[in-house]
Every structure is written in C-alpha cells, then in structure tokens.
Amino acid sequence: MAAPLLLRTFRKPIIACTYKYTYQGATISNHTYNHRLASTEAAAASVQLANAGGLVGYWQTLSNSTPVAYMQDVLIKIHDYSGLPWWASIVLSTFLLRSVVTLPLTIYQHKITARIEQIALEMPAIVEELKKEAAMAKRKFKWSEQQTLIVYRRSIKKQWQNLIVRDNCHPMKTMIVLWGQIPLWIFQSVALRNLVYMLPDPTSIQAQIVTTEMTIGGFGWIPNLTVVDHSYILPVALGLINLAIIEVQAMSRTRPSTRLQNIANNVFRGLSVVMVPVACTVPSALCVYWVASSSFGLAQNLLILSPEVRRSVGIPKTQTELREPYDLLWLKIQQRLRLAERPPADKPAAK
Known part of the structure; x- marks a missing residue:
C-alpha cells in the first residue's frame, strides 16, 4: 500500500515540475531526461498494446471521446478520495454509478410495465x-x-x-434501462481500458502513475490488474452470473413465454457464453468491473421481485405480481435440477 500512496502524493507536484521545466526553458537534469525516455518507451508500449487489442478506427474515436474522458476522471477521483486499492475502487465506482443511473431507471421501467x-x-x-x-x-x-x-x-x-x-x-x-445501462457499460469499460493502457495520452504523468498503481492494486490471485486472469475464475464467474440473470427473469414470469421472448432468452444466453472467452483476453481490471456490474444486476433483479420493495419504491400492484417470488424461484430451480417434482402453478398476487 505504501507505493500507491507515495505515487498519489507526488502526482500533482510531478506534473507541476514537468511544466515548469518545459515553459521556463531551464536546463533539463539527467534524472528528468531519463524519466522522459522512460515515458516515451511507455508510450510506445501502450500504443502497441492498444493496436494489438484492436483499438483502431471507431474504437479509437470512442477511446478519445468526451464521455470516456469524464468517466476516467470520475474513476480516478473515486480511487483517490476513497483511498481503496484499485480493485475495490472499481467495485465501489460500479455500485455507485449503477445505483445512480440504472437502479432508478429499472424502478421507472417496472412502474411503466405495471401501468x-x-x-x-x-x-x-x-x-x-x-x-x-x-x-x-x-x-x-x-x-x-x-x-x-x-x-x-x-x-x-x-x-x-x-x-x-x-x-x-x-x-x-420499457426499454429505458437499456438506454442508460448500455452507454454506462461501454463508457466505463473503455475508460478502464484507457487507464490500463495509459490512453489517450501515454506521455501523461497521471496516466503512468495510475497504470503503475494498477499493477499492484489487485487482490488474491490477480495482484496485477493490467494483465489477464490466467486462472479464468473471473471470466467463468461473469458467464455464470449473466446466465443467472437471464434465468431469474425467465423463471419469474407468471405467463407463458412468447416465441419472441424465447428467442431473446436464447440470444442472451449465447452472448453470456461468448463473453467468457472475451473476458479471458482482457485486463483483469475490466473483468473486475464486468463481474461487479453483473453482480449488481443480479442482486437488483432479485430485490425488485419482492412485493415489499416494489411498494416501497412506488411500483403499482398488479395481478401478475408474485406473492412469494423467492419460494417460487427456489422451487423452479429444484425442478430444473430434478431435485423436486414440478412446482405448482404460479400464484399471482390478490387484487
């Protein structure tokens, strides 16, 4: 922990010192010269990593966009003010942003559906x-x-x-959650990738410090957040959590699924499986974010099933609302695993 704190302490003075030498035209010391050489090498390495990851064309434009820049600034500020290691800071920022953006939209969507x-x-x-x-x-x-x-x-x-x-x-x-959740997911994913690869300006002192902090800001089996998770624990967890979200939504329906809903479920199941090999090729910082975001989504979907919670946030009562959603989900899980007989018909809430 001493190294990140030391780097964070000297972040602003280093930037000030660099500008001082640049604009006053003073003689550059050997230490500063060597530091700039290291920065140049880091810049070249970062560009190579970005290009190897396919960050060209559209993705490069997205990487340099204003929303991503704001997101990077938010992530850095949350990390600096919280004093947490980067992995915990990523989780905290994910929960905060989703609580502010997607949770209210989800509640509003359920209100519209009930109306x-x-x-x-x-x-x-x-x-x-x-x-x-x-x-x-x-x-x-x-x-x-x-x-x-x-x-x-x-x-x-x-x-x-x-x-x-x-x-x-x-x-x-009823599609309002996607309008908020997808841009948030994209901007935060690209922002974290930028922080890992010191983009969009690899010569920035702040970018170099953040990346250095990430190399020692991990946990357990992934102490370095700038490398992939070679244990595949996070990628597999991501796939399982995403599949759980889809199954919870499917099992909580009280009406027979339409053909379109079945097709959509199968498509999302396929995407959840495809995300596993994708997560195996990206830095662990992105995996931590994706797992944290999906975990929040699963908890949110489970919580919003509760009639008490729905009344507390102003969602109107409907005939298809489940009286005992968690008991029903458990019964359906047992039935799918062939641990119990077919569960009884869903019990809609009383009028």
Whole structure:
C-alpha cells in the first residue's frame, strides 16, 4: 500500500515540475531526461498494446471521446478520495454509478410495465362498448363488413392510445434501462481500458502513475490488474452470473413465454457464453468491473421481485405480481435440477 500512496502524493507536484521545466526553458537534469525516455518507451508500449487489442478506427474515436474522458476522471477521483486499492475502487465506482443511473431507471421501467398491465384490464369493457357502437353504425350508415371492421379497429387503437397518454406509459419506455445501462457499460469499460493502457495520452504523468498503481492494486490471485486472469475464475464467474440473470427473469414470469421472448432468452444466453472467452483476453481490471456490474444486476433483479420493495419504491400492484417470488424461484430451480417434482402453478398476487 505504501507505493500507491507515495505515487498519489507526488502526482500533482510531478506534473507541476514537468511544466515548469518545459515553459521556463531551464536546463533539463539527467534524472528528468531519463524519466522522459522512460515515458516515451511507455508510450510506445501502450500504443502497441492498444493496436494489438484492436483499438483502431471507431474504437479509437470512442477511446478519445468526451464521455470516456469524464468517466476516467470520475474513476480516478473515486480511487483517490476513497483511498481503496484499485480493485475495490472499481467495485465501489460500479455500485455507485449503477445505483445512480440504472437502479432508478429499472424502478421507472417496472412502474411503466405495471401501468400498462393495469390499463390492459380496462380494455375488455371498452372493446365490448365499441362492438355495440360498430354494430349500430353498420345498420345506420349501411356499412359493409369491411368498412365496419376498419372503423372498429381504428377506434380500439385510438382508445388504447388515449389510455397510454392518460397514464403516461408508452411501451417504448420499457426499454429505458437499456438506454442508460448500455452507454454506462461501454463508457466505463473503455475508460478502464484507457487507464490500463495509459490512453489517450501515454506521455501523461497521471496516466503512468495510475497504470503503475494498477499493477499492484489487485487482490488474491490477480495482484496485477493490467494483465489477464490466467486462472479464468473471473471470466467463468461473469458467464455464470449473466446466465443467472437471464434465468431469474425467465423463471419469474407468471405467463407463458412468447416465441419472441424465447428467442431473446436464447440470444442472451449465447452472448453470456461468448463473453467468457472475451473476458479471458482482457485486463483483469475490466473483468473486475464486468463481474461487479453483473453482480449488481443480479442482486437488483432479485430485490425488485419482492412485493415489499416494489411498494416501497412506488411500483403499482398488479395481478401478475408474485406473492412469494423467492419460494417460487427456489422451487423452479429444484425442478430444473430434478431435485423436486414440478412446482405448482404460479400464484399471482390478490387484487
């Protein structure tokens, strides 16, 4: 711990000293000259690592983008102010950012979904009324079956739109979590990669110090966060956690899955498996972030199943809400593992 603290202590003075020598035109000492030679070599090595990782074209533009720069600054500040080693700082920053960004969006998404389910209960009565009106209009205006059907369908669509506007629950809002979570995941991943490879400016003293701190800021079997996890523990854990998230979402549904949902589940299962070999080739700092982010997502999905939690955050009660979600999940897990007979039908919450 002494080395990172020492580097952090001298971070700003070193930068100031460098600018002083540069702008005043003073004679550069041998120590400073050797330091710059080392910086140049580090810069070349970092560029080679970046190019070897495919950081060209679009990815290079993303690496140099403003959101990634802000994310790098946030990660460094959280590390400096917390005083934690880099692995713990990455976990802390992940939990903080997801609590601020994705957790509120997830709660809002569940509110929208609950409102849509509630207004769907109003539609049968509206449909019956529209059928009567369509039959009366057909007799009065001598409409054909085709004309009556067209007017009837337009009326249903208009009434549905009115209900959506009334409760402010457009179905597109159910995708809001992806709009926040995917950019956050990309920006933080690229920012951590930049910190590992001293990008976008390998000659920066701060970049060199951060990378040096990461080389001794790991834990257990990965003391160096700038290298891959050769034990494959983190990559395998990442795949298992992502698969657990998908299965929890699938098993918590109270209605039979549609064909589209089954296809989506299979696609995400495939992506979870593909992420394992990808995680085996990236620095451990990225693996720590990915595992921490997925762990937060799994805990979030489990927590939001609780009726008590849903009421506390203002999610309306619905007919498809599970009364005892954790008991049901455990029963379904046992059934999949053939440790128990087929579980009873899901119990929707009482009205």
